[in-house]
Amino acid sequence: MSSENSPTRIRILKAAWELLETNPGVAARMSDIAKKAGVSRQALYLHFPNRTELFIATTKYQDEMFGVQDMLSKSRAATTGHERLDAFIEAWGNYIPKIFGVAKTLMVMQATDEDAARAWGERMQDMREGCAAAVAALDRDGALNLDPEGATDLLWTLLSIPTWEHLTQLCGWPQERYIATIKRLALGGLTTPPHAPNAA
Amino acid sequence: MSSENSPTRIRILKAAWELLETNPGVAARMSDIAKKAGVSRQALYLHFPNRTELFIATTKYQDEMFGVQDMLSKSRAATTGHERLDAFIEAWGNYIPKIFGVAKTLMVMQATDEDAARAWGERMQDMREGCAAAVAALDRDGALNLDPEGATDLLWTLLSIPTWEHLTQLCGWPQERYIATIKRLALGGLTTPPHAPNAA
């Protein structure tokens, strides 16, 4: 399996990344990836036990390259619950397009491949933690309209990748509109207004 | 291809239906379906040109069996926009669990199969019409908060199958809670309250 960051391993990961990004969900063949990486198909199996694990490694590589942890932790800086909610939505919502190609592939594979399902499930569970934290902040402000569990579920759903895909890919919404709308929807769905809104 | 409703054809469709329902998204093999239908694998090809078309035919068969048209047209009876929105959400939202198994399969295949993508796209486009009609009703009442196009996109997304899947399958919400929440979210996201709400 060779060392964790051998140059060839990295080249393979980058090749997979590019291929999945240009063709989201289609699951490039091993031979395609090998070709793109400039190695033999068999070489892929020297670094990854199988196709699924290669793709899982690709998501992890992306997370590492982009520094998801840093990015999401910034949203924890916000003081009020509302600010924190917005910051989290912005952070994650703007992260989705960067990872969509690979993510979509894993989501599709999830249906038939147990390992893919497990890996993807864990990843989504991590994201849920972020939602839970934002909800907790709202709760501390006494702004929450629902039980924290349900509110987390709801935010988690609004920020799910299929929702992003539907609005931006299918409906053709620009990213900013997506972000703005999810913010509005989340705020309306989770919180109760702090004081009388636009009433006469 | 034999006649449209030969008994064997129906048996095959029912077999596919059952298999896809018990194992959503996994795309049963032709041999599995044949076995379940009690015919030879080759017989499937006498009735359907390929696996994709068999699954597409299965969704159409479901729609026919359940009478989607009737069901959705009932939501058109409601007078006010608000009532109509609720009726539509209830009709479609309660239809999803009935078709989920087969639908999920087609959604997964969509990524790799062009025919599946086209068929599924058309189906979702039909559903969008329903959303547009509900939005139009709200607009006539002057209750709409957004442009009709954007409101339709939003309702369409809230009522999408992945959203249902996320809340009921992943989060484990009971169907009624799903319906109630989507109603609330849609109302809040699309409309502006008719008069001053709970302001002091």
Next chain:
DNA sequence: CGTTGACTTTACACAGTGTAAATTTACACC
């Protein structure tokens, strides 16, 4: 100079889809 590690090359087993053609079964009509 020999060893070691990384990669290539060639070959193959296996699963699943779809094509093809010969054969069986059953029923319908004269």
Next chain:
DNA sequence: GGTGTAAATTTACACTGTGTAAAGTCAACG
């Protein structure tokens, strides 16, 4: 009863893609 015909079955095969296996190349390192 014999013939024709449609629906299925049976058998065989081509093709694609994954993953395994093993032998060979080649350069670096000691």
